[in-house]
Amino acid sequence: MKGIDKIYDFAIIGNGITAGIMKSMAESTKSKYVYFTNGKTIHNRKDPRSLALSTSTIKTLNTLGIELKSQKVKKMSIYEGGLGSIREKSKLVFDMKDNDGDYLSYIVKRDEILENLGKIVRNGHARKISDIVSIKKDNKKIFINMNNGEVISSKLLIFTDKLDNKFQKILKLSYREKHYDQHAIVATLLHEKSHKGEASQFFIKGGPFALLPLLSEKKKNLTSLIWTNPISTANKLIKSPQLIISRLNELCKNKLGLVEIIEGPKSFPLFKYTLSGNSDDRLIFAGDSIRSMHPLLGQAWNQAIRDLSYISDAFMESQRLATEVISVPSFRAYKRIRLIEGLGMVNASDLINNIYESDDSLLKGLRRNAMNIINKVDPVKKLLIKEASGGILKRPSLGKAFSVKKKND
Numbered sequence: 440m441k442g443i444d445k446i447y448d449f450a451i452i453g454n455g456i457t458a459g460i461m462k463s464m465a466e467s468t469k470s471k472y473v474y475f476t477n478g479k480t481i482h483n484r485k486d487p488r489s490l491a492l493s494t495s496t497i498k499t500l501n502t503l504g505i506e507l508k509s510q511k512v513k514k515m516s517i518y519e520g521g522l523g524s525i526r527e528k529s530k531l532v533f534d535m536k537d538n539d540g541d542y543l544s545y546i547v548k549r550d551e552i553l554e555n556l557g558k559i560v561r562n563g564h565a566r567k568i569s570d571i572v573s574i575k576k577d578n579k580k581i582f583i584n585m586n587n588g589e590v591i592s593s594k595l596l597i598f599t600d601k602l603d604n605k606f607q608k609i610l611k612l613s614y615r616e617k618h619y620d621q622h623a624i625v626a627t628l629l630h631e632k633s634h635k636g637e638a639s640q641f642f643i644k645g646g647p648f649a650l651l652p653l654l655s656e657k658k659k660n661l662t663s664l665i666w667t668n669p670i671s672t673a674n675k676l677i678k679s680p681q682l683i684i685s686r687l688n689e690l691c692k693n694k695l696g697l698v699e700i701i702e703g704p705k706s707f708p709l710f711k712y713t714l715s716g717n718s719d720d721r722l723i724f725a726g727d728s729i730r731s732m733h734p735l736l737g738q739a740w741n742q743a744i745r746d747l748s749y750i751s752d753a754f755m756e757s758q759r760l761a762t763e764v765i766s767v768p769s770f771r772a773y774k775r776i777r778l779i780e781g782l783g784m785v786n787a788s789d790l791i792n793n794i795y796e797s798d799d800s801l802l803k804g805l806r807r808n809a810m811n812i813i814n815k816v817d818p819v820k821k822l823l824i825k826e827a828s829g830g831i832l833k834r835p836s837l838g839k840a841f842s843v844k845k846k847n848d
Contacts, residue, residue, distance in 0.1 A: 446592045447471045448754075450583060452568060452606075453599030456549070457726035457743045459556035461597060463503045464751055468758075473591055475568045486549040487625050487703045489651050489663035491638070491737035493827060494538075496744045497545050505555050509545035510654040513636035519795075519807055521641055521690035529807035531814045538824045544737075546638070546651045546663065566591070574609050581721050595721055595764060597750070598728035599743075601712070610722065616712040617789070621646055622673035623734060624666040626683065626703030627653070631696025634662050640735075641690050642795045645669055647735045648690060662695065664704075665734065673706050680704055709733060711785055720765040720774070723750060730781050733788040738827065742781055749773035 449465050449472040451458055458474065465472040492500075492509065500507060519529040533543055566585070574596070575582040583591040598606070607613055634652040641648040646667025653661035664687070668676060676683055680700045687698060714729045726743030753770035757763060764770055794806055813819050 446580070447473050448594050449473075450581065450591065450593035450596045451475070451599065452571075452596070453726075453728065455600065456552050456556065456740065457599040457747070459553070460500075460503070460744070460747055461599060461725065461750075463505070463556065464747060467503060468751075468754060470754070473566060473593065475566045475571065477568050486553075487627060487705050488665075488707075489546055489548050489653065490552070490740050491544045491546055491651060493544060493741045494541055496741050499744055499748065500552075505552070507545070507547050507551055507555060508654055509547045509551075510652045511542040511636060512544045512546060512638050512652065513542060515543050515638045515640075517640045517642070517810070519642045519810065521643065522692045522694065529810045531810045531820075533820060533824055537817065537820045539821075543824060544638070544827075546653055548653065548663070576719065576721055595723055597723040597725060599726050601727050601731070602714075610717075612714060612716045614712040615715055616710060619709040619711070619733065619792070620670055621667050621709045622670050622706040623709055624664070624668060624673055624676055624683065624704050624706050626664045626680070626700045626705070628662045628664055628687075628695070629699045629701045630660045630662060631698075632694070633660055634695065639691070643690070645672060646792075647795065648686075649735075649737075650691075650695075660695070661701075667709065667735070670708075677704050677706050711789055713782055713785055720770075723773075725750065729778075730785050732785040733792045735792055736784070736788045736827075738784050738788070741827075742784055745780070746773075746777055749777055 448470040449461075451461050451465070451472060451474040453461075453474075454476050458476075462472065462474055491512070492507075497507070497509070513535055515533045517531040535542060537543075570586045571583055572586050573584045575584065580592045580594060581596040583593070583596070585591065601614070602610070602612060628650075634650070636652055638652060639650045646669070647665075648667070649665045651663040651665065653663050655661060664683070666676075666683070683704060684698050684700065687695075710731060711733060712731050714724055717724060725746035726740070729746070730739075730742070732739055732742075749769065750773060753764050753767050753773055756767040756769050760767060794802060797803070813823075
């Protein structure tokens with residue numbers, strides 16, 4: 440093909456956290472890469488949301504040199520209904536002994552991750568997404584044609600954000616989508632009493648109500664609120680922070696003491712989707728480019744890191760064997776296993792949301808009994824926590840890949 444100006448190991452198309460981690464991985468392995476953005480740097484955004492990160496995700500980030508200020512979760516309580524209600528008897532409680540003494544998760548504000556990525560990821564080799572005209576390929580490379588006539592060649596093309604209509608048309612791909620008639624209300628709370636490192640989730644009519652403990656700042660007690668509501672209810676609540684606080688106190692029986700909203704509230708539409716139609720080995724889809732899910736399990740970004748772990752493992756294996764990335768077993772595993780794992784988490788989130796939205800009396804009884812039974816069976820609780828932490832199945836380790844590379848440098 441004529442006019443090839445640059446040849447890279449990776450070409451990355453996307454913005455935000457997952458793209459930033461992919462760029463950090465490429466730099467740590469001293470790979471040649473180019474990335475395409477919409478013109479915004481990854482560290483100049485403001486987002487009130489917080490993320491519940493698994494132990495394996497935290498270890499991966501630490502290996503990349505990303506040290507985050509996080510609140511360690513020591514206990515997680517899940518209720519049907521609010522505290523003091525008749526339904527409160529239906530509950531599921533996890534603590535550190537259910538995770539072999541490890542913390543259950545780590546709560547981090549999104550801004551904290553973006554800021555740290557901005558410090559360690561270089562901004563060189565950047566191109567604008569809008570300048571891409573077409574994408575072609577042969578048996579060995581992907582060719583990205585730019586509007587100025589430049590042709591950029593890469594062994595792999597990695598997407599980290601949902602494909603817009605332009606790329607869906609270019610790649611002849613589409614999404615299976617479901618839009619929930621729900622919005623998530625997000626806010627940061629300042630409160631009187633300590634949260635003691637406990638995360639809480641209340642399944643109530645309209646949608647789950649979650650409280651994620653945040654790291655204290657200047658001895659101030661902080662918690663992140665994520666509350667799912669029907670769209671019409673969310674639109675009303677977003678205009679009246681005091682109504683949110685009143686409902687919070689009603690559910691929690693003033694567990695946090697006096698409460699004030701210091702950031703937000705903001706609302707975000709909820710939906711799920713999965714990518715369909717991809718069979719090209721040189722096209723890689725990670726994170727939001729391949730799936731989105733209901734946030735009630737808090738697993739979306741942990742799933743994205745698992746995607747990158749497989750990609751990293753395949754790349755390191757190809758270097759070790761001096762062969763093509765797409766030829767190594769771990770790459771085939773990514774294409775096969777991650778699709779199944781990711782789809783499973785999307786469907787599990789959707790199923791749980793549907794179960795708790797249902798007014799069917801039989802289903803209500805079944806879900807309450809299930810919570811109470813699971814709460815009394817320690818092996819099942821440990822299994823659930825281990826899977827959420829990425830520890831049941833033997834998965835590739837992004838950190839392991841980097842440590843091998845560093846020893847060889």
